[in-house]
Amino acid sequence: MSVRIDALDRKILVELQRDASQSLDVIAGNVGSSKTPVWNRIRKLRDAGVIGKQTVILNPDALGFEACFFVLIRTSEHDAGWQADFLQALRDRPEVQEAHRLAGDIDYILKVRVKNARAYDAFYQALISEVRVHNVTALLSMEEIKSTTDLPLEG
Numbered sequence: 001m002s003v004r005i006d007a008l009d010r011k012i013l014v015e016l017q018r019d020a021s022q023s024l025d026v027i028a029g030n031v032g033s034s035k036t037p038v039w040n041r042i043r044k045l046r047d048a049g050v051i052g053k054q055t056v057i058l059n060p061d062a063l064g065f066e067a068c069f070f071v072l073i074r075t076s077e078h079d080a081g082w083q084a085d086f087l088q089a090l091r092d093r094p095e096v097q098e099a100h101r102l103a104g105d106i107d108y109i110l111k112v113r114v115k116n117a118r119a120y121d122a123f124y125q126a127l128i129s130e131v132r133v134h135n136v137t138a139l140l141s142m143e144e145i146k147s148t149t150d151l152p153l154e155g
């Protein structure tokens with residue numbers, strides 16, 4: 001379903017990205033509208049698939065997930081069966097926060113959040129026991145400089 005997004009819709013989306021727990025009154029006030037039109041627009045955007053699920057962002061460090069690895073994977077396997085097994089292995093592992101198929105020398109990149117290096121090794125051993133990969137390179141993030149889910153809607 002295609003939906004037209006105007007300036008007010010963008011303002012509403014910016015507010016929701018900033019803090020989806022805001023009350024409808026606060027959002028309406030911040031975008032210069034009243035509650036009913038804002039609610040109708042939010043519903044329209046949700047129905048059109050522009051707005052997905054709402055969730056909370058947890059602090060990984062506060063919960064003991066202090067290690068973030070970016071895992072570069074090269075494979076010599078490119079058939080549909082291998083890919084289905086690989087994708088299922090990724091879906092089955094909650095440590096994998098993101099997975100992307102890439103163009104270029106690296107086939108896949110994963111963002112893996114674990115408690116420590118030992119937990120990463122357990123993840124790695126489990127993964128390679130299920131699917132065959134040609135080469136795996138793990139890069140430990142020393143510092144998260146920027147992380148956002150916000151899209152640049154203003155401007």
